[in-house]
Amino acid sequence: MNEALTLARALCAGELFDVSDFAALLRESIDESDAVLRDAAVRVRKQIYGNSVFVRGLIEISSYCKNDCYYCGIRRGNQSAERYRLTPEEILLCADEGYALGFRTVVLQGGEDPFFTDVLLCGLIDKIKTAHPNCAVTLSLGERSRESYRSLFDAGADRYLLRHETATKAHYEKLHPPVLSFDNRMRCLYDLREIGYQVGAGFMVGSPFQTKEDLARDLCFIRDFQPDMCGIGPFIPHKDTPFAAYPAGTLDETLRLLSIIRLLKPNILLPATTALGTIHPQGRELGIQAGANVVMPNLSPASVRKKYALYDNKICTGEESAQCKDCLALRMASIGYEIVIDRGDVKPM
Numbered sequence: 001m002n003e004a005l006t007l008a009r010a011l012c013a014g015e016l017f018d019v020s021d022f023a024a025l026l027r028e029s030i031d032e033s034d035a036v037l038r039d040a041a042v043r044v045r046k047q048i049y050g051n052s053v054f055v056r057g058l059i060e061i062s063s064y065c066k067n068d069c070y071y072c073g074i075r076r077g078n079q080s081a082e083r084y085r086l087t088p089e090e091i092l093l094c095a096d097e098g099y100a101l102g103f104r105t106v107v108l109q110g111g112e113d114p115f116f117t118d119v120l121l122c123g124l125i126d127k128i129k130t131a132h133p134n135c136a137v138t139l140s141l142g143e144r145s146r147e148s149y150r151s152l153f154d155a156g157a158d159r160y161l162l163r164h165e166t167a168t169k170a171h172y173e174k175l176h177p178p179v180l181s182f183d184n185r186m187r188c189l190y191d192l193r194e195i196g197y198q199v200g201a202g203f204m205v206g207s208p209f210q211t212k213e214d215l216a217r218d219l220c221f222i223r224d225f226q227p228d229m230c231g232i233g234p235f236i237p238h239k240d241t242p243f244a245a246y247p248a249g250t251l252d253e254t255l256r257l258l259s260i261i262r263l264l265k266p267n268i269l270l271p272a273t274t275a276l277g278t279i280h281p282q283g284r285e286l287g288i289q290a291g292a293n294v295v296m297p298n299l300s301p302a303s304v305r306k307k308y309a310l311y312d313n314k315i316c317t318g319e320e321s322a323q324c325k326d327c328l329a330l331r332m333a334s335i336g337y338e339i340v341i342d343r344g345d346v347k348p349m
């Protein structure tokens with residue numbers, strides 16, 4: 001029998017994989033092994049979450065970033081990037097609009113912009129939580145100090161998304177300039193968990209120099225760290241970055257990894273990301289059908305959307321929030337899933 005098929009069945013049966021097992025599965029995958037992984041992933045996801053899909057309203061609060069990650073379109077070194085930052089009033093209006101549209105989680109995401117101090121963010125989080133006490137506030141604002149994470153948590157933030165980007169230190173160093181360190185990234189994730197946040201990790205699929213062993217280490221990290229959420233999507237080149245000429249990650253590999261991650265942590269919150277919807281017109285539907293259970297429509301003011309360009313050809317940059325939400329609701333309905341009005345916390349297994 002094909003090695004990947006044997007491995008896929010072993011993984012579904014709960015066998016403990018090491019790096020070389022995961023790498024072999026990823027290297028040898030065929031349609032039949034993908035089908036085995038997908039069917040098992042959908043089965044366990046349905047047992048826990050039924051046909052519900054959770055939504056998160058994503059507010060992109062700033063395109064300023066002090067970092068210079070080689071893959072990212074809003075890196076400091078990109079002189080052509082258009083910069084904006086939303087005012088606290090604009091952010092609150094987005095959150096109100098999201099609430100009216102049925103979102104019970106808002107995600108404040110942005111580049112690492114020193115303008116957003118702890119004091120400013122704490123005031124903002126407090127205002128959102130006061131206006132909408134039954135909403136979860138998720139932050140996705142990059143690396144900060146432990147003290148900062150603690151203040152934001154004390155102000156009411158519930159969750160924090162910080163993709164680890166790659167669990168392989170040597171690979172991390174190929175994607176980032178020397179001032180950014182793998183060790184600090186990991187420190188942040190462990191601090192966030194200790195403080196009490198629900199934590200999201202994640203990585204790009206097909207990022208430059210990534211090997212199957214690197215992906216295998218990402219999977220081992222997800223299994224061992226057991227994050228509440230995991231954001232994965234294909235790497236997509238941005239024309240004004242050092243990685244402009246590298247190929248995008250593939251649909252098939254991203255779907256395969258979504259299924260595997262679902263199997264490694266059956267109740268994980270797993271988004272079908274905008275990047276997945278960008279590389280394929282039905283990418284997010286296929287992501288849900290591979291084991292994802294979250295979608296993150298854009299709530300940013302339409303006037304700034306094109307400026308939050310992490311990669312080329314990003315979708316949902318011309319639409320209003322209500323259009324994005326309706327579009328996703330229709331897309332989910334078309335495959336037999338339903339967007340629910342819910343905070344969308346992790347369900348106990």
Ligand code: 5AD
Nearest residue numbers: 071072163234235236238275310311
């Ligand atoms: N392609 C795909 N994903 C990207 N990200 C940043 N740049 C790109 C790109 N070119 C992802 C990173 C980051 C998240 C906010 O977006 O994983 O953590």
Ligand code: FES
Nearest residue numbers: 316319324327328
């Ligand atoms: Fe944004 Fe379809 S989800 S336009």
